[in-house]
Amino acid sequence: MPGAVVDLNADLGEGFGSWTCGDDEGLLAVITSANVACGCHAGDPRIMRRVCDLAVERGVAIGAQVSYRDLAGFGRRFMDVAPAELTDDVLYQLGALDGFARVAGDRVRYVKPHGALYNTIVRHEAQAAAVVDAVLRYDAALPVLGLPGSAFLRLAEAAGLVTVVEAFTDRAYTAAGELVSRGEPGAVLHDAAAIAERAVRMAVSAEVLAIDGSTVAVPARSLCVHGDTPGAVEVARAVRAALEAADVALQPFTAR
Secondary structure (H helix, E strand, O other): OOOOEEEEEEEEOOOEOOEOOOOHHHHHOOOOEEEEEOOOOOOOHHHHHHHHHHHHHOOOEEEEEEOOOOOOOOOOOOOOOOHHHHHHHHHHHHHHHHHHHHHOOOOOOEEEEOHHHHHHOOOOHHHHHHHHHHHHHHHOOOOEEEOOOOHHHHHHHHOOOOEEEEEEOOEOEOOOOOEOOOOOOOOEOOOHHHHHHHHHHHHHHOEEEOOOOOEEEOOOOEEEOOOOOOOHHHHHHHHHHHHHHOOOEEOOOOOO
16 A cells, blocks of 8 residues: 555674675665664674674664574574573663664664574573563663564563564565574575565565465555675665665664
8 A cells, every 4th residue: 555664674794803794785775774783693792882882873773683603503593592691782782782872862762683593583482581671671662673573573572672563575485474494405595686575565465475386465654675795785775776666665663
């Protein structure tokens, strides 16, 4: 329907030391919300400060992309972390990024888990509750991003947090509405035109075709384009252009 409003988010700050990943500056010219790595799956103090400075300059909302402590695996490996330890890890990451965001003249506006943690808390009740507990303890006004139907969003809503449903423009979906594992063929999409078409369908019709051809409901307020894939900026530009051509307004879901 005309007049739909969505947020466009991407993962930023995912380098570490002398290792670079993605084009943060290029993406910040396109997106409305930045999921900034907090040092556990990627990112370091220098990178976090730089990305926060640039995000504030460009009016992009800063979100904390919290993860397992897994630099070697880029946060994409499941870790059997005790809930209390996971809560502390998330608190540590929130505090670190929020410090740089405040120095830049803003603050962390929302929380989005990364990688294996994001996928695990779709079903893992204890770890989902641990992440919710960390957000509640740090700032209960922070919205959280997640998949519709996930344990994470259900527990977050029950705890009084603002929950925001997210959809992935460049990832394949199962018929159950979950993301296809990155280890499976076709899990990550690369064709900019096809991704842009999916984004419009998500924003306008709140649905996406699953990998088996079935239709899955995705009532998303925020759409994600991954920042670490080749050609990410070109994909993001194509997505934004297609959304605007379809009369979809791009706005962050967070209050300024």
